[in-house]
Amino acid sequence: MHSLHSLALLSLASTVCSNTSSVSTKSLVTADGYTYVYDHVSPHNASMPTFLLIHGYPASRYYWHHQIQPLAEAGFGIIAPDSLGYGDSSKPTAIEAYNLRAIADHMAQILDAEGLQDVVGVGHDWGAPVLSRSVVFHPQRFSKLVFMAVGYSPPGIFFDVDKTNEQGLENFGYTPFGYWYFFNSYDSAGIIGQNLESYFHLVYPTNSSAWDTNFAQITAARAWLAANKTTELPSWLSTDDKDNWLRTYSQPDTVTATLNYYKGLMRGVQAESEASLTDEDRELKVPVLGLGGAGDLVTLSSTLTAATKPWAKAGYEERIINSGHWLMLEKPDEVNQILIDFAKPTRRGAQDGGL
Template sequence: MVSNLQTKDLTTTDGLKYTYDTVPAKENKATVLLIHGYPATRHDWKHQIQDLSAAGYGVVAPDCLGYGDSDKPLEVEAYKLKRISKHITEILDKEGLNKVIGLGHDWGAGVLSRLAVWHPDRFEKFVFLSTGYNPPGIPMDVDAINANGLKHYGKMPFGYWYFFNSLDAPSLAASHLESFFSLVFPTENLKWIDNLGALGSARTWLNNNIITPLPKYMTEEDRADWLAEFSKPNATVGSMNYYKALLRGVNVEDEAGLTDEDRTLRVPVLTIGGTQDTIARPEYQRMNTEPFAAAGYTDKAVDAGHWMMYEDREGVKKALLEFIQE
C-alpha cells in the first residue's frame, strides 16, 4: 500500500469523467504519468506505483476513457486519440504538473505517442512498454502486419484485431469473462500468438469458454479485481472501441497533415520489451521507435511476456529507475 495515494475524479472540458490515482513527488523529483493498455485499468500499475513512490517520484495513473471508473462512451467516434490526449493534459493541469515523464504500455503507448505529438512540451522523457512508439499519421496496416508475421515467423500476430472490430466481440467477451481473462493473460506466453493472434482463434476460444489455470505472475486477488472491473457496464464495449476507432479511420482527419518532423521525439526515450512476448515482439518495438528518437534512445529487455509489469516487477523497476535517474 502507498499511504499517500489519492483517488480523484476530473470532468473534462467536453464533459467526460476520468478517475485517476495520484501520489505527490518528494524533494522536487519528477512525476511519472502511467497510461495503461488493453485490457487493463490504472490498477495494473500497482507495483510500479509502489516502486516509483518509494524512490520519491510522483505518479499520476488514470483509467483511460472506456475503462475502469472513467466514462465509457459507446460511440466509436468518441475515441479519437487527439481528443483523449487533451483529456490527459487536463488531468496534468489539475495536478499543477507542467512536465512529466510519460510511460505507456500497450494501447497506453499509443495514447502516449499522440501526447508526444500534440503536447510535446509536457514531457521530460518517454517510456514505452511492449509496443513502442506508434508514429501518428502513419496508417497502421493490420493486413500487412499479419502478412509479415506469416512470412517471417509462420504465424499471424494480429488476427484478433478483426474479431475486436466485429459488432458482437464486446458481448461475447462479456458473456465469457473468465475465459476472456484466460485469453488475454496467458498461462503460457509462447502459445499466446496461437491462442490470440491466429485468425479466428479468439472467437473460437470464447465460444468454447476455455479457462486456463491462473498465470504464475498474477494472484487470485488480481484476477478477481480484473473480473470486477470488466464486469462494469460497457467495459468491454468502451475498451474495444480503441481498436474499432483505429481500424475505421477515426483518427485519420486529425493526423492527416503530420510530417516526420512532427513525429520526431525530442526528449530521451526508453523502450522495454518482453523476450517472451510473441505478439508485440521487441524487435518491432525498436524498429518503430528508434528512427524517431532524436534526443537519445535506450532499449532494454526483460525476461517476461506482454504483462511485464506483473511478471518481472524487478526488471521493470531497474530499467525505469536507471533511465529516470540519468
Template sequence: MALQLFPNTSKSVMLEDGTTYAYISIPASSPSRPTFLLLHGFPSSSFDWRRVIPLLADDGYGVIAPDLLGYGDTDKPTEVAAYSQKRIADHVKELVLKEGIKQVIGVGHDWGSGLLSKVALAHVSLFAGIVFTSVGYVPPGDFDVDQVNARTEQALGYPTFGYWKFFNEDEAGSVIDANQDSFVSLVYPQHAEDWKATMGPLGAAKAMVTSAKVTPLPSWLTEEDVQKHKQIFGKGGLTAPLNWYKSAIRQVDAPYYATFTTEESKCIDVPALVILGEHDYVCVPAFQTQTADAYLRNHRVERLQCGHWIPLEQPAAFSALLKEFAKSSLGA
C-alpha cells in the first residue's frame, strides 16, 4: 500500500493503457549505485519489502517497489483476462522507464518471481541482473495444477498446490474476506512445516479458512504487521489478487506462451541469483533449482534457513545477498 503507508517515498502514475500503479520510488545516491526493482507476491504489496528497502536505501541503492496489479493502491480490475502476465510485464517495463532508469536489478518473490521471469523474457535489456526468491524461474508454458499436485505427491508424499484449486473458485475472494484471521494463520503459519497439512492437500486450505481456526503468529510477524496487512486488503479485498491464480489456471497467456517454440527460446543469459528458503514446503527448493539449472545460463543458488517469507524472515541476510550480487554482477 505504497501511497498510504509510505507517502514520503511513493508515487502514482497512469500508464498508456489507462492503468494506474502506485509504487515506492527511492533514487540511487549516485550513478554507480544500481536500482533494485522489487516485485512482491501473494498476498502482499509493496509493504512486504518494508524490512529490506531501508537496508538497500541506506547503502545508496535505488528502489522501485510497485503495488502490483490488483494490490494496494494500484488498480484492481475484476476481469481475469486483465491479469495476463505479458500485459503486467509490459506495465512493469513502462513503470521503470517513466522513472528515467534504463536498467535495474529485478528481484521477485513468490508470484513476483513468476512475473520477473516474464519481464526478463519480454524485455531482457531492462535488466543488469535478476533475483528469484522462494520461487525460481518460471518458464513460459501452460500450467496444469493437477499434474503438479500428482507429481509432488509422488515425490514428497503430499501435493504442494492443493490450495490453487480453492483460489480458482469464483467465490474464493469473498470467502477469504469473511475469514481474515484464519486466512492469516493459513498463509503465515507459526511453523513452516504446517503447510504440508494446510496448504498442499486438496481441500485443506479452504477447510482451514472456513473453520475460523486461528493459530499463534510466527516469531517474525507482529500483530501490528497483521493489522496493516488487513488495512491493505480492506481496500478491495482478495478477489482481484486471486486473479493471478485464475489467469494461470485458465491459460490467459496461452497465445503468448505459444510463441516460445523451443526450450532454448525460454532461456535467459542475464546474471541470475536464486534465493531459497530451506524450509519452504510449498515452493520446495529442489524443484526451484531444477528449473534454474534448465533455463538460467548464468546463475547461482543460495539457501537460507527459513521458510517461504524470506524478505520478512531473513531481511538482513537477504539484503546482504542482494548487495553482494550487485557488486559481483556490476561492481556496484
C-alpha cells in the first residue's frame, strides 16, 4: 500500500464546535485515485479510542449527526466518511470499483492519514460488510467492533441471496431481500432517479412494520415507485433531513454508484481478492457488539447473533432495541449510550454473549 504521506489530505472546513471538541471536514485522495470526504474529531487524550462510523445504504455521513457530538463530548475521536459512491466522495459508475476489499483499504488509508491505531469500528447496513473486510484485511487497526442492523459478513464466503429469500419466505412469509433483484436490474437507477422523493419515503418509512410488503417482497419496490407513492415523514426525521437526502441523491451518478454495492456483491466482483482467505483469517479477535432493531423487517435482528457470534473469538454481546432499521436516527440517545458504554477503554468484552 502506498505511503499516506504521499497522498493529498486537505482540510476543507470546520463545521461544528463545542467547548470540548471541534468537528472538521477533510478530504483524502486514496492510492488508487478516489477522493473521500469525512468528518473528523480528535480524541480528548491518547487513552481514548476513535470511532470509525461507516454508514449504509442509502445514506451518507450526515446520518451520524446525532452521534458525533455526544461521542465527542464523551472523549472519543470520530472518523465518519462518505463511503465510495456516496455524499461528497468520488462516485465511479463502474461496478468493478465496488470491490469491498479495495474500499476497506480506503478506510485504512483514512486511518493512516490521521495516525490512528486504536479504533472502534461501527458499520450500519452496508457499512457492516465494509467493516467486515476492514477488520479482516487490517486487523491491527481495531480494538472493538459494532455491527448495526447487519451482522458480520465473513469475506470469501458466498452470500446466497436466493437461499436467504427462500428461507425468509418459509420462516416469515416474505422475501426479506426480494428488493435486491430490482436493485440489480438494468433500469433500477433510472426508475429511482425519476421518482426520488417516492424512493425516500420507501426507504425511510413512517411505518417500519409495512416494509415486508412495501419494500422487501419481490416486485414491491418497483411497484411503489411506479405509483410514485409518498407518505408523511417519520417522527424521527425532519424536513431538513429529507432536504439533505434529496440534495445528496440528486448529485450526478449517486443513484447508479450506490446501487453498485448490490450489483458488485451479486456479481462477485470481490471473489478473486478474497479467495485465499481461511476461516482463521476470518475470525474476529477483538470484542464485538451486535446492535439491532426489533422492528427491522429487512435486516432482521434475529440474524445478528447467528451471523456474528461464531466468528467472535474475543467475546460477543448483543443488544436489540425498540427500533426499525435506522437505529441511530430513531433512537439516538439509546444508541449513543450503548456505543459509549461498549467502547470505554476500561471495558472488556463479554465472553459468553448477552448483557
